[in-house]
Amino acid sequence: MLIDEAAAVAPLAAPVPEKRVRDRGATEKTILKAAKALLAEEGFQNFGINAVARRAGCDKQLIYRYYGGLNGLIEATGADLGTWVRDRIPEDTGGMFLLTYGDLIERLALLFLEALRDDPLMRRIVAWEVSENTEQVRRLAEARSKALSQWLERMRGSLAPPKGVDAVAINAILIAAIQHLVLSAAAGGQCAGLVLKTPKDWEKAATALKRIVRGVYG
Amino acid sequence: MLIDEAAAVAPLAAPVPEKRVRDRGATEKTILKAAKALLAEEGFQNFGINAVARRAGCDKQLIYRYYGGLNGLIEATGADLGTWVRDRIPEDTGGMFLLTYGDLIERLALLFLEALRDDPLMRRIVAWEVSENTEQVRRLAEARSKALSQWLERMRGSLAPPKGVDAVAINAILIAAIQHLVLSAAAGGQCAGLVLKTPKDWEKAATALKRIVRGVYG
DNA sequence: GTTGCTAATCACCGTCGGGTGACAGGGCTG
DNA sequence: CAGCCCTGTCACCCGACGGTGATTAGCAAC
Structure with a gap:
């Protein structure tokens, strides 16, 4: 039988060539998905055309054709x-x-902390933002920033912030703290001497964060 | 004359070959200096044996010989x-x-903020820390962490922190905020909607930071 | 001067990256 | 069926990288 023959000839290669369907839309999605997964898992260090193509299981030429290169893919x-x-x-x-602005910010801070902790891709993007200053990163940063501020x-x-405090600055500091805390923890399991590994560790961080919020916003 | 001849023959090359002295100690220092400058200016993206050697104006082989490769250089x-x-x-x-713990932390926070702002190399290392998790970075992060905690x-x-608050966690959050603020500003001139370019901008950030410190530590 | 040590350089290898042009093959139209 | 367009693949170029062996050149002791 033909199938047996093929299996005997090339037993080490992929036994099922998967019969790649000729479907541009599907391929585009596969590429985008691969890019996001790769960025989330490997980080931006090894992020490139070749890596994405390998991951997506297709030829890099398709990335050029469908997205106009890596820039377009990042934009997408x-x-x-x-x-x-x-x-x-x-x-x-x-x-x-x-009821109060303090309530709101406390809740948002904890939500944001949790969301970022659970999200490798977002973490990578944030890390990328503070590590490079290329056009690609700026685009990505802008998209992220816009999404965040809209949220x-x-x-x-x-709810309006209390008078007399620079809420924009305060909140920026809070966001900065959360982002760096999560990034640092993801990278090395700690931040400035504070171990951040177990849920209990994060409990402490959350408590401290709440205390800070309450300290400024009451 | 020989010198004129050489200048006539290769006018485009370095006119003075600089008469490299055979001094291992000096070369080692040159390499280390080049590595630090390169890391500070270019970042860790393009940091490698070849780049350091180019910058130091010597052969990369010397880096292998004197430092045992890039790892040793980073360790140094x-x-x-x-x-x-x-x-x-x-x-x-x-x-x-x-007089109080709050006084102390406020002052330390502002000092740290300023020091980090003025220090490209330290910024790069911090950015590196949150972007990668290799052995090299761990070493560097550990050295930095130790230096910081000793300071x-x-x-x-x-001065002792007030009872009832988790000073370690609070301070870690403060440090995280400062680091991310400075990194974000260095990369894109802003952080979470807060523009950080002019001294006036930083003034606002410092004020907010002080307010936060006072909120938790009184 | 000759010899020996070692600082410094050169030349080269394999690998991987981004990028491009040419080619094969399926599916639809006439 | 013939033609064509489009999807997907292959093969290649160039450059940069990390890494290594062989080679040159200066300094010092004899």
Whole structure:
């Protein structure tokens, strides 16, 4: 039988060539998915045309053809970021009544912390942002920033920050702290002497974060 | 004359071959200096044997011989970090009397912020730390962490944190915030919607930081 | 001067990266 | 069926990288 013959001739190669369907749309999706997975798992160090093509199991030429190269692919990734943040961070207030601005920020901070912890791709992008300053990264950073601020805006509702404090600056510091905490933990399991491995460790970090929020916003 | 002849023959090359002295110690220092400068200016993306050798103006073989490769060179860089932090961050209290733990942390936070802002190499190392998790980076991170904690210890003196608060966690968050703020600013001139370019911008960030410190430590 | 040590360089290898042009093959139209 | 367009693949170029062996050249002791 032909099948047996083929199996006997090349037993080490992929036994099923998977009969690649000629479907541009599907291939495009596969490539984009591969790019995101690769970025999430390997980081931006080894991120490139060849790596994505290998991962996607297709020829790199297709990336050039369908996305116009790596830049276009990254741009497409950025375009996904908005919908993607919407998917991963809950919109509701978890049944809580957010009476004060402090309540709101505390909840948002913890939500953001958790979301970032659970999200390798987002972490990589954040790490990328602070490591390089190329056009690619700027695009990605802008997309992420926009998605984040839109989310914050949506969650804020009608609550206004207390007078007399620079809420933009304070919140930027809080976000910075959360991002660096998560990045540092993901990279080395600790940050500035604070071990961040077990859920208990994160419990402590969350408590401290809440304390800080309450300290400034009451 | 021989010199004129050489100049006539190769006018485009370095006109003065610089008469490289045969001095191993000096060469080692040159290499180390080049490595640090390169890392500070270009970042870890393009950091490698060839780049360092080019920058140092010597053959890469010497890096292998004297430092046992890039790893050894990085290790040597890490060894310098301690003395180097000592050099760049003032030890005195600037004539202030630090009466409370809050006074202390506020001052340390601002000192650290300023020192990191002024220090490209340290910034690159921090960025490297959160971007990769290789043995090299771990070594470097450890050296930096040790230097930082020693400095904190020295500055702390006899002041103790208030009871009832997890000072380690709080301070880790503060350090994380400062690091990410500076990194983000260096990369893109802003952080989470907060523009960080002019001294006035940084003024606002410092004010917010002080407010946070005072909020938790009084 | 001759010899020996070693600092410094040169030349080369294999590998991998980005990028491009040519080619094979399926599926649809006439 | 013949033609064509489009998807997918292959083969190649160039350059940069990490790494290594052989080679040159200066200094010092004899």
